[in-house]
Amino acid sequence: MNERLAVADDDLDKAASIANALERAEPLAALVLDVLSRQAEGRTLFVGEKYVAVRAEAHGVERAAAETPLGNLLAMLERGPESSAQWALCGALYVKGFAHSVRTHPTERKALVTRVAAHGDFLELGSPYRVLSALSRMLDAELAAEVHAAIGELVLSDDQGTPQAQARARNAGRIAVLGDARTAASHAALVAIESRARDAFSRALCALLLGRGPDKRESAVCTIHGHVGRFPGGPVSSLLRWLSGVALIASAVRLVLASFGVRREVEVELGDLGLRVRRRTHLLGRVVRTADEVHPLRVLRHARRATRYPGIHLVMGAFCFALGVVLGGVFSYDAMRLGDRSLAMIGVVLLLVGAGVDLLFEVLVPAGRGRVALELDLGRGNNRENRLRLAGVPMADADHFLQVLWRRVSQLEGISRAVD
Numbered sequence: 118m119n120e121r122l123a124v125a126d127d128d129l130d131k132a133a134s135i136a137n138a139l140e141r142a143e144p145l146a147a148l149v150l151d152v153l154s155r156q157a158e159g160r161t162l163f164v165g166e167k168y169v170a171v172r173a174e175a176h177g178v179e180r181a182a183a184e185t186p187l188g189n190l191l192a193m194l195e196r197g198p199e200s201s202a203q204w205a206l207c208g209a210l211y212v213k214g215f216a217h218s219v220r221t222h223p224t225e226r227k228a229l230v231t232r233v234a235a236h237g238d239f240l241e242l243g244s245p246y247r248v249l250s251a252l253s254r255m256l257d258a259e260l261a262a263e264v265h266a267a268i269g270e271l272v273l274s275d276d277q278g279t280p281q282a283q284a285r286a287r288n289a290g291r292i293a294v295l296g297d298a299r300t301a302a303s304h305a306a307l308v309a310i311e312s313r314a315r316d317a318f319s320r321a322l323c324a325l326l327l328g329r330g331p332d333k334r335e336s337a338v339c340t341i342h343g344h345v346g347r348f349p350g351g352p353v354s355s356l357l358r359w360l361s362g363v364a365l366i367a368s369a370v371r372l373v374l375a376s377f378g379v380r381r382e383v384e385v386e387l388g389d390l391g392l393r394v395r396r397r398t399h400l401l402g403r404v405v406r407t408a409d410e411v412h413p414l415r416v417l418r419h420a421r422r423a424t425r426y427p428g429i430h431l432v433m434g435a436f437c438f439a440l441g442v443v444l445g446g447v448f449s450y451d452a453m454r455l456g457d458r459s460l461a462m463i464g465v466v467l468l469l470v471g472a473g474v475d476l477l478f479e480v481l482v483p484a485g486r487g488r489v490a491l492e493l494d495l496g497r498g499n500n501r502e503n504r505l506r507l508a509g510v511p512m513a514d515a516d517h518f519l520q521v522l523w524r525r526v527s528q529l530e531g532i533s534r535a536v537d
Contacts, residue, residue, distance in 0.1 A: 131205070145178060145190055147176050152172060178191070190207075212252060241294060273407075276316050342507075343508055345381040379398070380399040422519060423492050492506050
């Protein structure tokens, strides 16, 4: 089989016509869907004659009934297609089998759409089958739109600020498929990717396919990532939160949510015209909620780097060391007075524990620091959504972001702002 054989649009049009004209098209399409789905799951084009024979029997397809104007379909599946027209026919029958499955199992429609979109990564990009390119030729507009939307969601779910080459190539292939489709759904998916993707390459590729070009998009000056933290209140409200137990309950709730894989991430992009804020909520590794906001720089009240309780580890270390010395001394004195070895051992252990905790808080904890919080007050009333705290930000990234932000605010307004 030739896995690098090019399949032209004329081959796809001819294959779609043949697939729709076959007498026993439905069982043949179901067989192709079955075999190609196994290939996509296994990420291989080899399935074997025995497997094809077993699946053909299960779908009621005999060899004589598998004849098509382009050759015997069973032979194509057993040895692999030998021409671009045969590759195109198998792809068209795969899509036709998918449409038949959706009609016969309407309750599984969403799962089938998601599976076809995911299998398209291998069948479209790793082989000449061109199944995704056959969607608009074989499906009704509504079903094709659902698959295109699912492809767009796959791009966003694999999107990363600095993706690996393999993930970037996979997303580029998906975006190219959406660009070739030229439907309202594929256009909407491209717009969503351009506005929500973190990978600049994906955004630029979508901009080109949408006819805007990368030069027409606002250029990003600096981008910073972190997870959503609680914006601190005043000293009185903070004290009341701790005394009332609200802070403890909130910490417990966050711990429970984290155990279920709930993660809230935020990205702030400083562009030519303002701040772009992208929020994402993850549940069990999947994105369940997104938000994209744009704020002009003139509404910014202040931006600052904050380290919560910067000296508490020193106080705790000194307290534990002193407590270990006092308790260890008391037990050691009693041990010498009574001649009890067990009390002497307890005294030694208390001294070592106090010194160890002191070492932990004064040496190891400061050595592991380097991540801070970045607080942005966007100044539109008292809305909590406009007070943003990015936690877990590397200190160097936070300092660089504030420096760039300071220069940009100074250039735009010519005055000093509260950026500290």
